[in-house]
Amino acid sequence: MNKTDEKYQAYVQILKEELIPAMGCTEPIALAYAAAKAREVLGEIPDRVWIGASGSIIKNVKSVIVPNTNHLKGIPAAAAAGIVAGEAKKELEVISEVSEAKRNQIAEFLEQTEITVDYIDNGIVFDIIIEVYKGASSAKVRIANYHTNIVRIEKNGEIVLDIPVEGESEEGLTDRSLLDVEAIWDFINTVDIDDIREVLSRQIEYNTAIADEGLRGDYGANIGSVLLSMYGDDVRNRAKARAAAGSDARMNGCELPVIINAGSGNQGMTCSLPVLEYAKELNAGEEKTYRALALSNLIAIHQKTGIGRLSAYCGAVSAGAAAGAGIAYLCGGGYEEVIHTVVNALAIVSGMVCDGAKASCAAKIAASVDAGILGYHMFLQGQQFYAGDGIVTKGVEATIHNIGRLGKDGMKETNAEIIRMMIGEN
Known part of the structure; x- marks a missing residue:
């Protein structure tokens, strides 16, 4: 993809718009x-x-x-x-x-x-x-x-x-409909790292710091620490534990900022911290790490475009699938490995409900990252989910479209019922 291409400039701008700091x-x-x-x-x-x-x-x-x-x-x-x-x-x-x-x-x-x-x-x-x-x-x-x-x-x-509010259009932001997985793959393989270095280096710095704090401190249900103490410190478990620990801290009063993705700090940590843990394990080097992070972040944003900022569909699912894509890339996977990782992961955990921000988000993050990693290893073993397996359909874009329908339209009444439960209505 050439720097002068519309999508190239749009993707750089989308990363700048979405990967911003938030405290709490x-x-x-x-x-x-x-x-x-x-x-x-x-x-x-x-x-x-x-x-x-x-x-x-x-x-x-x-x-x-x-x-x-x-x-x-x-x-x-x-x-x-x-x-x-x-x-x-x-x-x-x-x-x-x-x-x-x-x-x-x-x-x-x-x-x-x-x-x-x-x-x-x-x-x-x-x-x-x-x-x-x-x-x-x-x-x-x-x-x-x-x-x-x-x-x-x-x-x-x-x-x-x-400013007129015309439905749920996002006034003032770069057109997210320009995102598609094939173009994202082209972008992350050709992007000038200097064009994305600042925004991604800040994500690395902020999200690493809060994951460290989550593991040091006593926050919520301490899911990150539980994972490490029960299942050891292999890279797969560390990837889940560090993402969970960041959420442990953030949901429970930690005063460190995070870099968000698609409006969510939990999603920002989920699609970055597991990728960083694999990059460290594999000695991937700076350039490959940045390309993997760009891939994970953009695939997460792409999925959320159809679902919407807030939904009864847990955003960790999208981010966990995206983390799986970044991990697949770091492990030497090509486009086929990446798209099958995403589809497999979505087939495993799509439908996990969002019942608000709270301590249990960390456990949902761990499950979603696990699905992303499993989705990749399934494909390595010649296994995959096929069109017709539930909401999975032919092609990664069509499956992502189905996920958008599920999260935005299909779970609308689920969201309303969750809200009624939370505010005490019968």
Whole structure:
């Protein structure tokens, strides 16, 4: 693929758009970002807050610890952190620097301030609206479709910003429909490493650091440590354990940032840390490691394009299949090995539900990475799943299309039922 090709430039830009830093689970951080922006527009700390959140936002904020809040959980805590201590200009690192005094003020704000949270359904999966009030003054901020996409700002009823929300299109981002596995394969084999070095080196640095911390510390159910203690330290188990450990830390209050993929830190860690572990084991060298990471990241993004940012379909499945592709490449596999690895992995674990961000995400990550590795080794042994085996159909693109249908359309009612369970509706 030539540097002047449309797809070449698009793929470089997609990596830059998707592989960005975030501190904490991205849905509560998006809430904190919206709240910090609303306070900035208001110009002072409010005395009343109203929050409207779509069901998938509620699902993904309910059970995860908000970093830098002394282990608070939930939507009011995320909003309070953004209002009291957030810097909106930092976007998904909005609460990355919070003093102990500010942490105490967050708790005081929660105790003293009227905060109302309502479920909203405006026909899109990702929707956050925050209104803040101080006396007769007010401000309103809406984020829609992805985590940093502010589409409306109001102050005292006057519109400051208004970007039309046309369904679930992702305004302002490079066209993800340009992605396909064959072109991704061409890209990763021909890309000038300097064009992707900065974004991928940051992913290596950040995600390695939080995996190390997850294994050192005591976070959640400590899935990463359990895997190592029970199953040993061969490369396959290390690949699963390090990805799980990063999630252990991130879901349970660790204050280190991660580099996300498709809006998710868990997915960002899942499609990078196993690849890095295999690269280290195989002494792959810098260039091959970067090409493997580009392959894994882009295949993960490609799958998520059809599914959507948030769904009842666990995003670790997509990222685990993508990690398998990166591992296949590192082990000397060509295009055939890569596509069959992806299809095999998807046949094994597709349908795993997302019931929100929480400690068990780490175990789901381990299972998904295992499926990616198994998918590769199946093909090495002359084994594969064929068209007609469930949702597997002829060709990797057609199978990925089916996965998109399953995650976006087929599991829509599953998502609604999970949300009803989580908010206590019968």
